[in-house]
Amino acid sequence: MLNEFVLELEGITKAFPGVKALDNMQFQLKKGEIHALMGENGAGKSTFIKIITGVHEPTEGDMYLFGEKISFKNPNDAEKMGIAAIYQHVTSYPDLSVTENIFMNHEIRHPTWKTLNWREMHKQARELLCELGSSIDPKAQMNTLSVAQQQIIEIAKAISTKAKIIIMDEPTAALTARESEELYRITEKLRDEGTSIIFISHRFEDMYRLASRVTVLRDSKNIGTWNVDEISNDKLIVAMVGREINQIFPDKKMSAGDTVLEVKSLSNLGDFEDISFSVKSGEILGMTGLVGAGRTEVCQAIFGITRFEKGEILLDGSPVKSRSPQEAMQNGIGYLAEDRLEQGLVVNWSIEKNITLANLSELSSYTWLHRAKEKEQAKTFGEKVQIKATSIFDTVHSLSGGNQQKVAVAKLLTKDLKVILLDEPTKGVDIGAKAAIYEIVRQLAEAGYAVLFVSSEMPEILGMSDRILVMKEGRIAAEFVNRGVTQEMILEAAMGEEPVQKKSG
Amino acid sequence: MEQEKQTYQPRTLETQLPFSWKRLFFQWEWMLLLILVAVLLFGSYVSPYFLNYPSLRDGTMVFLDKAIIVFPMAMIMIMRDIDISVGSTVALSSVVMASLYTTAGLPMEVAIVACLVTGAVCGLINGLLIVKFKELSAVIVTLGTMILYRGIAYIILEDQAAGGFPEWFGFFGWGYVFGIPFLLIVFAALAIVFGILMHQTTFGRKVFAIGNNPTASRFSGVRVDRIKVIVFMLAGLLAAITAIFLTSRMGSTRPNIATMYELDIIAMAALGGVSTAGGKGRILGVVIAVFIIGYLQYGLGLINMPSQLFLIIVGALLILSVAIPKLGSMIKRK
Numbered sequence: 001m002l003n004e005f006v007l008e009l010e011g012i013t014k015a016f017p018g019v020k021a022l023d024n025m026q027f028q029l030k031k032g033e034i035h036a037l038m039g040e041n042g043a044g045k046s047t048f049i050k051i052i053t054g055v056h057e058p059t060e061g062d063m064y065l066f067g068e069k070i071s072f073k074n075p076n077d078a079e080k081m082g083i084a085a086i087y088q089h090v091t092s093y094p095d096l097s098v099t100e101n102i103f104m105n106h107e108i109r110h111p112t113w114k115t116l117n118w119r120e121m122h123k124q125a126r127e128l129l130c131e132l133g134s135s136i137d138p139k140a141q142m143n144t145l146s147v148a149q150q151q152i153i154e155i156a157k158a159i160s161t162k163a164k165i166i167i168m169d170e171p172t173a174a175l176t177a178r179e180s181e182e183l184y185r186i187t188e189k190l191r192d193e194g195t196s197i198i199f200i201s202h203r204f205e206d207m208y209r210l211a212s213r214v215t216v217l218r219d220s221k222n223i224g225t226w227n228v229d230e231i232s233n234d235k236l237i238v239a240m241v242g243r244e245i246n247q248i249f250p251d252k253k254m255s256a257g258d259t260v261l262e263v264k265s266l267s268n269l270g271d272f273e274d275i276s277f278s279v280k281s282g283e284i285l286g287m288t289g290l291v292g293a294g295r296t297e298v299c300q301a302i303f304g305i306t307r308f309e310k311g312e313i314l315l316d317g318s319p320v321k322s323r324s325p326q327e328a329m330q331n332g333i334g335y336l337a338e339d340r341l342e343q344g345l346v347v348n349w350s351i352e353k354n355i356t357l358a359n360l361s362e363l364s365s366y367t368w369l370h371r372a373k374e375k376e377q378a379k380t381f382g383e384k385v386q387i388k389a390t391s392i393f394d395t396v397h398s399l400s401g402g403n404q405q406k407v408a409v410a411k412l413l414t415k416d417l418k419v420i421l422l423d424e425p426t427k428g429v430d431i432g433a434k435a436a437i438y439e440i441v442r443q444l445a446e447a448g449y450a451v452l453f454v455s456s457e458m459p460e461i462l463g464m465s466d467r468i469l470v471m472k473e474g475r476i477a478a479e480f481v482n483r484g485v486t487q488e489m490i491l492e493a494a495m496g497e498e499p500v501q502k503k504s505g
Numbered sequence: 506m507e508q509e510k511q512t513y514q515p516r517t518l519e520t521q522l523p524f525s526w527k528r529l530f531f532q533w534e535w536m537l538l539l540i541l542v543a544v545l546l547f548g549s550y551v552s553p554y555f556l557n558y559p560s561l562r563d564g565t566m567v568f569l570d571k572a573i574i575v576f577p578m579a580m581i582m583i584m585r586d587i588d589i590s591v592g593s594t595v596a597l598s599s600v601v602m603a604s605l606y607t608t609a610g611l612p613m614e615v616a617i618v619a620c621l622v623t624g625a626v627c628g629l630i631n632g633l634l635i636v637k638f639k640e641l642s643a644v645i646v647t648l649g650t651m652i653l654y655r656g657i658a659y660i661i662l663e664d665q666a667a668g669g670f671p672e673w674f675g676f677f678g679w680g681y682v683f684g685i686p687f688l689l690i691v692f693a694a695l696a697i698v699f700g701i702l703m704h705q706t707t708f709g710r711k712v713f714a715i716g717n718n719p720t721a722s723r724f725s726g727v728r729v730d731r732i733k734v735i736v737f738m739l740a741g742l743l744a745a746i747t748a749i750f751l752t753s754r755m756g757s758t759r760p761n762i763a764t765m766y767e768l769d770i771i772a773m774a775a776l777g778g779v780s781t782a783g784g785k786g787r788i789l790g791v792v793i794a795v796f797i798i799g800y801l802q803y804g805l806g807l808i809n810m811p812s813q814l815f816l817i818i819v820g821a822l823l824i825l826s827v828a829i830p831k832l833g834s835m836i837k838r839k
Contacts, residue, residue: 337724369705
């Protein structure tokens with residue numbers, strides 16, 4: 001039954017100098033199925049995609065498309081054969097319009113004049129988007145759209161190339177629960193129309209919700225393919241990590257101390273309004289809500305990156321003003337940025353220089369930098385957070401997402417802080433590294449820091465927090481003590497229809 | 506209860522890199538040294554008066570005055586900015602100094618201080634504009650001030666020359682200390698000071714951080730704006746020092762001196778290995794590049810070659826300097 005499979009990989013191996021990025025990979029994709037692909041970062045998922053989409057040529061092995069043996073020389077070949085990929089970081093042209101993005105590389109031309117047929121393209125773009133149940137204006141500029149909308153455009157683009165196989169690389173990573181729901185709906189619609197979809201995700205919810213089969217990659221090998229309804233969560237984790245993780249969320253051993261950070265009716269028009277909360281020493285305060293609910297804005301205002309119009313921030317009972325991150329850190333407030341590559345780290349620098357960047361003045365006298373002290377500090381804090389690397393001179397770029405995050409945390413630890421604001425600390429990090437980061441966060445709290453833990457992922461909010469704040473449209477919609485709280489309660493508060501009206505006078 | 510606990514083997518991080526020949530020799534500076542040797546051989550080939558100590562020593566006076574500005578320019582380029590107003594700053598500082606001495610009749614010492622202040626203020630204005638108007642790129646801002654400063658110089662001196670400085674003032678341009686040109690000593694001292702500043706101080710580290718990732722630097726508590734303003738001010742200040750040496754050597758000044766200096770200076774920094782994308786560069790490379798371009802100019806001057814030829818060679822060198830590292834990595838990939 002050769003025809004059952006639209007895509008088949010037979011013993012595909014891809015070797016780079018020194019490493020086998022993919023080892024004797026077997027893979028079969030059925031027509032009209034959603035096939036989940038899971039594995040930790042570095043397991044070989046990206047190489048796998050790159051081979052299917054023609055970015056890399058396999059060193060060994062055969063690939064069959066609709067039963068016929070094929071080989072791609074470049075991504076254009078794959079695109080012509082009906083294979084399209086949608087990436088986690090949308091790779092579009094932000095300054096161009098929706099239509100231009102959809103028809104990039106396969107523009108519709110006027111039959112006689114060979115000029116671009118804008119009217120036709122706009123029309124088709126609108127139809128495509130309409131089919132996907134979206135009302136985005138085809139003339140809108142790409143960078144005015146949300147990440148979720150941009151992803152819909154990418155899907156529209158894939159459909160417009162008449163793709164038979166669509167690869168989605170962590171499409172839900174940057175989406176809120178509601179946006180993910182929308183993406184699920186579109187994905188299912190595509191499946192019902194006969195498109196085969198390879199869906200890559202770290203989120204188990206995605207897999208259970210969508211996929212009929214799941215393939216797990218580990219150490220560049222295919223560990224196995226299962227029907228989703230036949231495999232348990234635990235078994236999957238063992239397959240992915242290669243060992244049992246008894247407990248993802250660490251136990252809480254200590255009770256909270258005195259109130260350290262107190263935020264009083266913080267407001268900034270358009271971003272957030274009337275935000276009040278407090279965090280105690282040794283406490284983890286979870287903050288959740290939909291993306292765009294104003295969580296990052298609140299953190300950045302507390303950290304002195306952005307201004308706020310009204311309100312007060314108190315540390316240990318006395319008001320503090322931080323007009324810059326530098327002042328905030330001097331006051332004892334640290335912030336782990338959401339976008340660690342853009343805001344958190346200097347990626348082409350060594351671990352050492354990254355760790356010490358916030359603390360250079362302590363390592364110098366009269367601005368002269370003491371190299372030995374610097375090395376020592378990098379080693380101490382790098383080992384404290386258990387960075388997986390050979391030396392402090394390894395570039396951050398070469399580390400996995402989880403280890404990069406550890407470098408960013410180590411940098412905060414070098415400062416004498418009381419409060420740590422963690423903005424999506426486990427974003428884009430695989431499950432093994434997540435557990436390590438949870439452990440670090442719990443240790444921070446136990447060391448007496450007041451921790452604000454911002455996350456969109458319900459399980460970790462519920463697993464980590466002592467109390468939970470739910471933000472909605474720039475306001476605090478609800479506050480829970482984390483005892484018997486369920487995902488549903490949080491989601492209801494985050495998305496509930498009636499807005500919390502509180503007039504500030 | 507599960508008995509087997511996760512066994513953590515504590516990870517250690519090395520703080521010592523093993524010695525590597527590759528790392529020692531895979532440096533741009535070696536390539537620059539080779540080019541410098543080639544320039545010297547070329548010079549001795551075209552002119553018998555080129556390759557000897559007095560000639561090479563005094564030849565430095567031709568180019569080291571402007572080369573002073575290359576240090577802050579390297580820092581500016583490392584921070585992904587550029588300053589094309591330095592030539593005009595030289596002219597304006599020089600004209601201010603000359604007119605305060607000749608027209609206003611102030612003592613020369615006061616005029617020199619005024620020259621330094623003028624340069625620093627010019628740089629300060631550049632820095633503040635760039636920091637305050639983030640949507641404007643440094644090229645546009647300094648293009649504006651380049652025209653502005655030159656224009657003010659013309660208003661002050663109206664296309665006249667001003668000169669007749671006291672005799673001791675000539676020492677800057679022509680003086681020797683222990684048989685070494687004063688200018689060369691100043692340049693060497695500045696090279697050491699800036700080498701330390703850039704590679705051994707927290708200030709330099711922050712400059713590199715800004716060039717690699719300005720946002721992450723700010724989030725890590727680096728006062729990005731302040732550092733930028735300081736560096737632009739340094740560029741202005743060193744442009745004023747150049748003005749002193751240049752004016753002294755020429756004995757008089759005009760509003761049109763130091764035209765196109767910025768191009769030579771940027772070329773020196775780029776050839777020296779300062780990445781135009783920011784974040785990379787070393788003072789040592791820049792210093793060697795200064796001598797490459799300088800001696801090339803000097804050698805061609807000795808045989809009365811047209812200056813256009815010099816421009817062609819510098820242009821080719823620049824493109825080569827960008828292309829060679831790329832070629833290296835292309836060959837490695839094959």
